[in-house]
Structures are given as structure tokens and as C-alpha cells.
Amino acid sequence: MSLEEKVGQLFVTWVNGKAADEADPKNQADFGVDTAAQAVSKYHLGGVIYFNNDSRDNFDDPGQVAKLSNGLQQAAIGSGAHIPLQIGTDQEGGTVTRMGAPATEFPNSMALAAGRDVSAGTEAATVLGHELRAVGINQDYAPDADVNSNPANPVIGVRSFSGRPDLAGDFVAAEVRGYQDSGPAAETVSATAKHFPGHGDAATDSHTGLPRIDRSEQQWRTTDVPPFKEAISAGIDSIMSAHIQFPSLDPSGEPATLSEPIITGKLRGELGYDGVVITDSLEMQGVRELHSDAEIPVLALNAGIDQLLMPADLDLAINSVLAAVKSGELSMQRIDQSVLRVLKLKLKRGILSAPFDNPALVESKVGTPEHLAVAQGIADRSITAVANDAGVLPLKQKPATALVTGWGETSTSTLAERLTAHGTKATALETGQTPSDALIAQAAEAAKNTDLVVVLTNNLGGFPLQNKLLQALTDTGKPMVAVAAQIPYDAGYTNPVPTWLATYGYLTPSLEALAKVVLGEAEPSGKLPVDVPADGDVHTVKYPFGHGLTW
Template sequence: MKTRSAYHRFRRPHALALPLAGILAIGLASPATAAPQVNADAQATAAARQMLRGMSLPEKVGQLFVTWVNGKSADEVNPQNRIDFGVDTPAQVVQRYHLGGVIYFNNDSHDNFDDPVQVAKLSNGVQRAAVSSGAHIPLQVGTDQEGGTVTRMGSPATEFPNAMAISAGRSTDRATAAATILGHELRAVGINQDYAPDADVNSNPANPVIGVRSFSGRPDLASQYVAAEVKGFQNSGRPTDTVSSTAKHFPGHGDAATDSHTGLPRIDRTEQQWRDIDVPPFKAAIKAGIDSIMSAHIQFPSLDPSGEPATLSKPILTGKLRDELGYQGVVITDSLMMDGVRERHSDAEIPVLALKAGVDQLLMPAHLDVAIDSVLNAVRSGELTERRIDESVLRVLKLKFKRGIMFSPFVNPAKVASRVGTPEHLATAQDIADRSITAIANDAGVLPLKQKPSTALVTGWGESTGKALAARFTAHGTKATALPTGQTPTADQVAQAAAAAKNVDVVVVLTNNLGGFPLQGNLLKALADTGKPVVAVASQIPYDAGYANPIPTWLATYGYIAPSLEALTKVVLGETKPTGKLPVDIPAGADVHTVKYPFGHGLTW
């Protein structure tokens, strides 16, 4: 009864709920039929305008902000909330600031995940807080669920490989299937906004932050997979079963050599190179009807010589994204806690500059009070007009109507188990991982093994990953020992691994960023010198295989989630054949101008 009464306190769109919900369901459930879709957009816009007219300025400004909350239930008293927001619980954070949205994390700083049922109850709790206070507007509840490296809701939910692994399988249908499952499982626990897919073209092999989160180093392949995932996230059922997707990071983070979490990257492409390389995936996302696009904290002098990061650049966000590409949806910033956007301006200046640039929503300002007050003061002083605020609020409200958030903000925790991590979903994830394993080199013909090995050694990078892989080998009938050595193996660790290798039938050595951590090369040489069959595995970025080393057999997994390790085990033991194709060129080590293994390469046997 609490959920019902909270919903009925959500008053403003109540009179529109039945007719508009029906129109939206017809239009969005059948994206191929243009007329209902146009009608749905018009109805959503009309409803959003009506709601906007009844909102106060603080309520409007609140809709422009998305922040983290501390706790795993809406009523959990968490001391960090007092430090961050001056209140005790997630519900009180929502009520105090009239927020447009919240974002969930699973890290040490902000941990909102235990299990899917708990997440569903948390989502219901923060939604009750939203619809029973302020403007009575439900929240966008977001998270970063790209798959692979960037996964917030893990097992028992379905986990998918990284984007580059999906495109290595060369099936856009499977990309749509992955996004469909991710979106449906997120919506089942009350998350209605996914900050995915990554639309960056990873043209720089040394990119420290994108890498396998990108579908490809080629704009055409990346575009195909971005569009396929947008379809899966947004158009795979009723609006209330799907999520808003977010293409990131505009105008393109793929050529960065600096991590924008810790610095301000500079992209030195020409404007024509930007159009040729970075733009196509964003164009594909816009054509597919993407709900939101995330800005990048990067300098792009050919697009804006001022030196401002793209998040604060009107020439980029309004001139390029709005005016040139014609994007009319929600523009959201990347996290405003990141150093890339805070290098040149104070936390009070950043939100105002972002809104002037063309941003609609401000994600995770470091000091929410400061950020909101700065926007309110800018309107009151005339630096920003209320009309400018209304433009962004209208886009946010329209998105909430179109995605069914206004009419269905709550979920049923009793149904979560039947919708999240189902056998069918898990089988799809394994099928995608099985198709992704790419055989890059097999010069000595080590694979396929002449007979199934009785024993194996798993060594190299990744303590938990190495143990998990050894467990998979053992489960498949090959007794395996894990001896992890990390990214910077010592001489003693190398010697121990080489000694252990002499007592097994096959060695699997995992690498991770061999170019950045070259001491891994000492381990590769010592293992090669044992004379044992050695299979080297690029367990994250595939570029490791391009560095000079004595191992003639290389596989790429593009990540190390459980389905990828299972797929790797089956290939090494000869139970399946590798079928993946490289989505990128692999250069000869640090020589990015010399291609050692070209795009599309992939061996099988």
C-alpha cells in the first residue's frame, strides 16, 4: 500500500496518465511505424510543457542534476550522506534537492549493490521520495552497465563481455540481444537509464581509459554496433521494459592519451579527421533515436581553440552536436568530479558554464549544494535566463514521459528473480563470449593441442582472474594450478612460474597492458625457455600481442568476466574453435605506424 499511495501523490501528470501512456506504448513499442512515433513525441512534448508550467525555479533546477547516493536502501542512515549532502539517507537527498536523477555504483566510495532484489527495493524507495515531494516527478535512475570492465550490477545478473569482444564476434544481432537483456534486467530492478554504449572509436592503442570499451578502431564497425545496441536498449519492448541509452563521450574520446579522470586530454585531430573518425558512431546513435549523449572532458582545439573541455564548450555542444548533427535529445555531462573538467574552473563556475555550452543535465558535481546554488544565482542575476533552464528541463521531462518513467516509476521485487540472470539470458552471454575469442598467432602450431592435457599452469596477470581461469580448467577435466605474478613480476616470481611450468602439460599466461608494464615480457621469455606448450592470452586490450616476445601462440579475450574465461578454456582445451576477428589494427608494439596484425585478422583451425 505504501507504493500505491506514493504513486497517487504523484499528481501533476495523473490526468494525462491513461491516454498518454497508451499513445506512448503504441509509438515506442513499434519503432518501425513512423506516424505513431511522431505522435508519441508530440504528446510527450505537450505533457512535458504542461508539467513545466507548474514548477518552481528550484524544482526546475533540481531536474538538471544527477548525483550519487550513499546506501543500499532508501532509508539507510549513512554517515557519508551527512558529509556529502547534509542529510542522512538517500531518500532525504532526493527530497532535499528535487533531483532529476540518481546514479548507482558498486565501488568502495559509493556502493549501492548487494543483489538485484535489494536494488529493486532501493529504487522503489528513492522513487517514493521523489514522487512524494517537490514537483512529484519520478527519477531517472542510472548506472554504467556497459558490460565487461564497466559493469555495476554483476552476478547473479547477466554479465556480458566488453564492447570489443562483442564486435569481434561480428554479429550486430547479438549486440542488440546483449543490450536488450541488459536493458530489461536493469529496468526490472528500477534502473531506467544506462550510460552506455561507448561510441568512441579507439584509434589510439595507448588510450588509457577507453580501449576495449570501444567497439572498434574503425568508425564504420563502431557505428554498426552502437546503433545495434541503441536498438536493444530502447526499442526492444514496451517503454516500461526498456532503458534510456547514452552514447559517450562526445565529441570522441578514442584518440586520448590521458585519462580524463586524472587530467585534461588534448585531441589534436583536424576537423576533417574528426568528421571522418569520431562522428560516425554518434551520427548512427542519433539516427537510431538515442535518448541522451554524454560529453567528454577533453580539449579539441580544431573544434574549439579556446582550450575549454568539450563539456564546457558551446562551439562543440551547441555548434557541432546540436546545430550540425541536429541532436535534440538530452545532453548530460560526464562526472563533474573528474579532474579533466575541474582543471580550469571552480566547482561553482562549472555548472553554469556547462549550461551555457548546451548541457541539459549535470552528472555528479563534487559539491551539490555549491552547484545548485550557482545555477540558481546565475538565473537570479541574469547570467542565465529561466528560459534557458526551461529548455533543458523540457528535454528531461520529455525523456521521462517517453521512457514510461512518469507512469511506471516502481517495480515489483517479487518478479526480479524471474527476469534477472535467467538461464536464457546467461546462455546468450556465453554464446557471445564463445564467438569473441580471437586467435591472433599460432606460428608453432601449439593449438589445437594434440591431446587434452591432464595438468595446466595459469600464470601472469590477475590474481582473482588467474584463480577463476584455473578453476574453469579443472571443471573441464584438466587439473590446473594458479600462480599469479601481476603486471610487474619480480625475478623470484618469474623463476617460480618457470619452475612450475616444467611440471605441467600446458601453460596459459595472461597479460594485461604489456606496453605499459613491460616486465611481463620477462615472464613470457622464461616460460618460452621451458620448452613447454605456452599459450599467451591478451586478457584485456588485444594490442599486447603486437609487442616483440618469444611466445608464438596468442589469443585475445578482450576482458576477463566469467563467460570470457569459460570461452577461453574451451578454445585452449580444444572443445571449441576460435572464430573472433580483430575489431582493431594491432601495431608492432609502440610503433603505431606499422600494423602487425590487421583489422579483421583471426585464425581458426
């Protein structure tokens, strides 16, 4: 391989468009070419990552994704070193779901842990992995191995399995087995534990700033390390670094992604990991706070990183690495070491021998009734009754009508649909995270004309105006159930509502499970995977880990 081909293997970037040969003006702006296939060929890329957001949307339907993957693989094989691509995406389940319906949608990681069935982690990852591989995606940037020890964490939350390292570690290992060991290599995907050395105590979002973690080294070993150890013991293919400062591990202030003491010292040396280490996105502010975009990839490779994910300027990043090798700032040995790890991963996962998918088989493999049933079963076991002080639940009789209000246009409308499907005519009135007085009054008026009120909340600590809505609805005297529709910590804040359920997410399986519990068709069986503090004070636990009512 030429130096350019070797360096290309160390980069993973987004591509624009839903077909490999589709001209997209964004590709000209980002890569100086017309199509995604041309970008792969131009830079001899080792991998690409798919997205489903407004600016980078690669997903239409599973059949289309399969054809996109095949087109990109053809471009990789037909140029440069003729090495197939890692094709990855973030498919954690719940909040971080890139390939949505008709593919199978799973609840967030914390919902799995609320069910306490570790085998469900393997089941979920098996389904997710097989569906991804069916459309040509061979790498999932999951599971999240962070221990969510900070209830105010702005970026992890329900993406973490638990605030307890042992429970988180059990589920991380279970998911690694599901992603990687649930069939022949060519039917499975590489798992990626993230975000090393542990993002769970962050109070800043590393997308927008550089978080500082002030744990001692011993606290780090006790709290953050266990899930990564479990992932390594389970044979995980790759680990993702975090853009966080961790002074007890590296007092220099460098983010972990660029820290030789953390990546080579702790992850490689102390934990003995010799698989692929990939950065979190290099577009994020956390890694760009202290260094230029030209410096970052060189510093990351010298720290012990193998793959560079989504540099803000791919051309600049690749040329910076090439220049660093030619000047001696980066050794050829360091490049070869990482290239070898990447190639070994591709060999192990069957990417070199079976890079293509079969679009004709996608419909029989993605979103099947059996897979959907697995996801629904996990959601059904996750619903947690946090408080029932007034004995509102179980309802004495099924209500004829219900009002669903609070946070989320899609979540309120979907829950109303599910309640209606179960025999209670429900209407939705979204009021959002910052409800206006007019909307609050409208919701209270609507509540007076219904038999039951269900109100969804999302982050009461950060958006306390939702409490005004809760008070106004309580004042109507109507039976009411409040639902923490994302983080379960909402139930711990001072509020007037005596009945709280937690769903840990708001995708359809979770809302279907919620409807069944609210209407008495199922009993709640979930247990809190975290401590829920009183009013966000971590020193005062209102509802402890393991708490969960039933009836």
C-alpha cells in the same frame, strides 16, 4: 514548478547506502542529510546514479537494488514537483559492469565486435536493459560510441567496439535498439552514447587530467562522428559529453563539456540532436582543470548541456546555478529548455507513468538461464587467435594438468577453475602486471611440472616486466599459450611467445570461452576489431583489422 524544482531536475548525483531510508554518515558529509531518500527530497533531484565501488556501493543483490530504487522513487514522488527519478548506472558490459552476478555479465564491447555479429549487440543490450529495468534502473550510460583509434588510450580501449568508425557505428546503433526498442517503454532503459565529440584518440585519462585531441575537423568528421550519427539516427535518448580539449572544434581550450561551439554548435547544430545531453562526471579532473566547481555547472548549461552528472559539491553546484539565474548569467529560457528535454525523456521512457519495479519478479527476470546463454554465446564467438606460429594449438591431446599464471588474481583463478571443469586439472599462480624476479622464478618452476602453461597479460606496453615472465616461461620448453586478457594490442609487442589468443576481457563468460578454445572443445572464430601495431607504433601494423586464425 519552482525554480529550485526545475534546477533540481538538471542534476544527477550518487547516493550513499543500499536502502533509501538507511542512515549513512557519508550522506551527512556529502549532502547534509542522513539518508539517500532525504538527499533526493532536499534537492528535488532529477536523477541518481548507482555504483559498486568501495566508497559508493549501492549493489548487494538484485532484489535489494529493486527495493532501493522503489524507495528513492517514493521520495521523489512525495516531494517537490512529484516527478519520478531517472535512475542510472554504467552497465557497458565487461570492464564497466556495476551490477554483477547473479545478474547477467557480458563481455566488453570490443569482444562483441570481434564476433562480427551486429545482431548480438541488440541481443546484449536487450538483456542488459531488461535486467536493469527489472531492478528499477531506467537509464544506462552506454553504449560507448568512441572509436579507439589510439592503441595507448588509457581509459577507453576495449570499452570501444572498434578502431573503425563503420563497425563501431553499426554496433552502437544495434545496442541503442536493444536498450530502447526491445519492448514496452516501461521495460526498457534510456541509452547514452558517450563521450562526445569522441574520446578514442585520447592519450590522457580524463579522470586525472585534461586530454587534448589534435585531429583536424575533417578527421573528426571521418573518424569520430559516424557512431554518434548512428546513435542519433537510432533515436538515442541521451548523449554524454567528454572532458577533452579539441582545438580544431573549439580553439578556446575549453573542455568539450563546457564548450558552446562543440555542444550547441556541433552536436545540436551540425548533427541535429535535440535529446538530453549529460556531462561526464563533474568530479573528474578533466573538467576541473580550468575552472572552479562553482563555475562549471553554469558554464556547462550555457554551453548547451541539459544534465549535470555528479558535481563534486552538489550543494555548491545547485546554488551556483540558482544564483546565475537570479543574476541573469543563465536565462530562464535556457533552464526551461533543458527541463523540458528531461521531462520528455522521462515521459518517453515510461518513467512518469511506471516509476516502480516489482521486487517479487526480479528473480524471474535477472540472470535467467536464457540470458546467461546469450552472454556465453557472444563470448564464445569473440575469442581471437592472433598468432599460432609454432602450431601449439590445437593441442594434440587434452593435457592432464595446466598452470595458469600472469595477470589478475580473479582472472587466473577463474580460468583455472574453468579448465578444471573441462577435465584439465589446473592451478593458478598470479604474478601481476609487475612480476618480481621471485614470482617469475616460482612460475617457471611450477611450469616445469605441468603439461600446459597459459599466461594472461594485461597492457604489455605499459607494464613491460610481464615480458620477463613470458621469456622465463618460454625457456622451460613447455607448451604455452599467451592470452591478451584485456587489450588485444599485447600480442603486437616483441615477445618470445609464438601463440597468442585475445579475449578482450576477463569476466567469467570470456574465460569459459577461452578454456574451450585452449582445450580444443571450440575453434576460435573472432576477428580483430582494431589494427594491432608492432610495439605500439601506430605506423606499423603487425596484425591488421579483420585478422583472426582458425583451425
